[in-house]
Amino acid sequence: MALRVEVVTPEKKIFSGEASMVRARTLEGDLGILPGHTSLLGVLVDGEVIIKETSGQSTTFMINGGFLSVNNNRVSILGESSN
């Protein structure tokens, strides 16, 4: 089982793929998401989002303010801007 992860900004979709873990920083601290996580909506603060892809590769995005939504092994990260 893997997570379907999408990182989107208002201007475009910047990442889409399968991952074994996603780490992001919410208002209350770092949050790790593994497959089977309960449905969640969280506010992200400026910081790194780390995606461990199923291929073993790990991808890092800098996100400026955004949201994280997890539902049924689908993780959507909405950033206002990123690089």
Add this chain to the structure above:
Amino acid sequence: MGAQLRIYRRRIRSVKATKKITKAMELISASRIVKAQQRVNASTPYANELTRAVTAVASFASVDHPLTSFEPNPKRAAVLLITADRGMAGAYSSSAIKEGDQLIAALRQRGLDAQVYIVGRKGVSYYKFRDRAIAQSWTGISDNPTYAAAREIGQELIKAFIADSATDPDGVAELHVVYTEFRSMVTQEALAKRMLPLEVVESTGPAGLLPMYEFEPTAESVLDALLPKYVEARIYNALLQSAASEHAARRRAMKSATDNADELIKSFTRRANAARQAEITQEISEIVGGADALASAMAGSE
């Protein structure tokens, strides 16, 4: 060359020059529509996700948030009117302005004053010429809107919305947006929509039952952060759609201008030919008449 013929030739030349310009504008707009459409499509995943999230939190009934609640005694409403910066786009700007006027009239019937926020020089000059009040305006962004511009507009509108319209002269109780929806290359429609208090629009993406979400840290703070973004994303989408519609309207207007130029050139060419033939006929009859007169004068003298 006769005067008549010269005038026709001059007009043909000037129409041909105009045609070149309108043809170029048509081609430029045609290429920009595609780009604008791609930008609308690129912004859709974000808008869909955001709409899903807002729907999820808003349907979480226990949350009471200033951005989702109706004011008991509304006095004013904000109208964001999106028009073009440049003309030559047929009825694009004027139909948006007309739609806005209808909305303002409808608001007035409900006893609400409209505070008008305008995007685009065409709307601004329309309001200035008629001496109507403009709450705020943004120009130079309608062609190629950026998210930063949408954010600036969104923040301004949310600030006005959060202020209480009954006590604060700048406060508004409702937010409406008037924009031109891009349906296809040939169909665009000016629409007025209410953004706030929240009227969650159906996302076009995969729908289905909304799960019970957990909120991190709380539903209130998620909504606090989510709603301004939602408004900004809606404005951004409206700007992008309007930009695509503007290019489509301009392309159509320029296409019919080019067609009309073709028609004009054709009819002027016909008239120029007729004038040329008339000139030749006249010359011939003058020569024949002259020769006749000479011949009869010679015959008389003999």
